[in-house]
Amino acid sequence: MVLPRAAKTQRRTRIQEEKEEQILEAALEVFSANGFRGSTIDQIAEVAGMSKPNLLYYFRTKEAMHRALIDRVLDTWLDPLREFNAEGNPVAEIRSYIRRKLEMARDFPRESRLFANEVLQGAPHIEDELKGPLKELVDEKAEVIRTWAKAGKIAKCDPYHLIFAIWSTTQHYADFDVQVRAVLGQENAGDGRFEDAARFLERLFVDGLQVREQPSSDYTGEI
Amino acid sequence: MVLPRAAKTQRRTRIQEEKEEQILEAALEVFSANGFRGSTIDQIAEVAGMSKPNLLYYFRTKEAMHRALIDRVLDTWLDPLREFNAEGNPVAEIRSYIRRKLEMARDFPRESRLFANEVLQGAPHIEDELKGPLKELVDEKAEVIRTWAKAGKIAKCDPYHLIFAIWSTTQHYADFDVQVRAVLGQENAGDGRFEDAARFLERLFVDGLQVREQPSSDYTGEI
DNA sequence: TGATAATTTGACCGGTTGGTAAACATTACA
DNA sequence: TGTAATGTTTACCAACCGGTCAAATTATCA
Structure with missing residues (x-):
């Protein structure tokens, strides 16, 4: 499978849990300081310590990241x-x-x-x-x-x-x-x-x- | 002179007063709704009813516009x-x-x-x-x-x-x-x-x- | 171990953004 | 009226941004 992307698999792997956690933490840091439009995926990626495409592997879009953060x-x-x-x-x-x-x-x-x-x-x-x-x-x-x-x-x-x-x-x-x-x-x-x-x-x-x-x-x- | 740009001339022309007024009004509308980073010069230009380069004739940068608005x-x-x-x-x-x-x-x-x-x-x-x-x-x-x-x-x-x-x-x-x-x-x-x-x-x-x-x-x- | 699935990344793309250059239009005023 | 200063616009650029792709790397487990 090429794109499990969290939602598609029923079981979450350890890595998925950890990385999504990391990402949401970074997203909180950046979104809270700059607002939605004022934040960039690159910023969040840097804070999270991973590459931009890697972020987008876990959350398909910037909106999805924001939504997940709000829900949480x-x-x-x-x-x-x-x-x-x-x-x-x-x-x-x-x-x-x-x-x-x-x-x-x-x-x-x-x-x-x-x-x-x-x-x-x-x-x-x-x-x-x-x-x-x-x-x-x-x-x-x-x-x-x-x-x-x-x-x-x-x-x-x-x-x-x-x-x-x-x-x-x-x-x-x-x-x-x-x-x-x-x-x-x-x-x-x-x-x-x-x-x-x-x-x-x-x-x-x-x-x-x-x-x-x-x-x-x-x-x-x-x- | 090619670029008087308000600050350089001592006397403000009627047009300068009017246009700067229009621009700051539009800037207030846009900046207050989207924040600084979330706002674009194009948005402000559209609200102000003029072209983007025309805005930039009166305020050299987005920052200068924001600064003038705050001061005012x-x-x-x-x-x-x-x-x-x-x-x-x-x-x-x-x-x-x-x-x-x-x-x-x-x-x-x-x-x-x-x-x-x-x-x-x-x-x-x-x-x-x-x-x-x-x-x-x-x-x-x-x-x-x-x-x-x-x-x-x-x-x-x-x-x-x-x-x-x-x-x-x-x-x-x-x-x-x-x-x-x-x-x-x-x-x-x-x-x-x-x-x-x-x-x-x-x-x-x-x-x-x-x-x-x-x-x-x-x-x-x-x- | 080896094959398969999951994860990660560099290179890239089309659209947007702040800002510029230069030609064109208008105004002020001698 | 003529001309120089002022004002406006079209076309453009380089950097940035959200997002894709395919190839490479790593983890899982039979």
Whole structure:
């Protein structure tokens, strides 16, 4: 056989597993840093330490590589939201969600940037995932939050925008890392900014979602 | 003279002004949607309604076009932060900053995405601006916030992370627009999401920054 | 071991991309 | 009006990019 190309054979050889692993690791490195169009197969091949035709032996096209990478990473990426537990203590659940998301921004910034690049440029390759699985998961968790608010366990608020706020504030530390570093200055070389961010964000959301008889001051939704 | 190319002549002709304007508008459209490497001069030329060599008559290289665009847009982009007024009422100032940033996400999403693309990919073209003018401006405003906190006008908090939180939550609606739309669903076609976001964010930050004797519940900064 | 399947690579191809050369067209202005 | 400066376009180039091919190398296992 000349072109087994992974999918055609039922059993995956040891080499196939290893090489596909290597390739996806390199692809994550390159795609997350340059976006899809900004990345070249040669770059990925170099990072993966193999020749371009060798890459294309395992993934027929650049798109196939990107697709495989997204599929592989998306599940893990959504895990923190899945863990969101309706039975738990609302404030503790929200705080723990923030903490988990910040940990991921710290430990898996490339994954965050991969999706950021994709969504920022109109999500041409993952639109279906956004409108399907992602929306369904968010809908489910938004319902949980709504229930909590109705039961008076947290302040009444739009659950979708709460989730957006948690996503954006936490992922900011991965996606806009160079800006964060530039503004905080060189001295902030370690991971200290993540601890500071955790302190700030947990306080912001916990206090901001505290149940209150009256809104603490008048505000309008008009912009 | 054969190649005046804008910079070489002191006086700009009417045609130069007009064409450079057209080109930068087109460049904003294309660069913000595809990032620097993902954009081609041909694309920009088509959007600008002129031939590629004609573009290159006004801007010698793709980089020069990008640079000119950034320079032109950066000032406007930082205006809301500059308006942040130390003499004003702290809560009103913060709320007004959030509102202004959300208005910009709604009215100038391309500008937001232009910077997001740039920063996301390591800010290769604007690192100096981040470490220079941007950092100085943020330092100055952070000091204002710190003063407010010390005077007991708002809760004690890390002013830098407060600014990051406002940036990320508001710009999210421009940068991740497709994701926001996908999650909220088709029925949310108009600008309603911006009003909902304004309501949510003003409440979150205002209540979250309310002065409080005791933190409303225990929390640690550890992640 | 030897034959067969799986893996790897150098050479190459057509299309795209950033950019140039030079001829042509238009404008400004004495 | 004439002419020099300014503006525009067609044709083109070299480098790059995604992808193919066939030949060479290595692993598997009867």
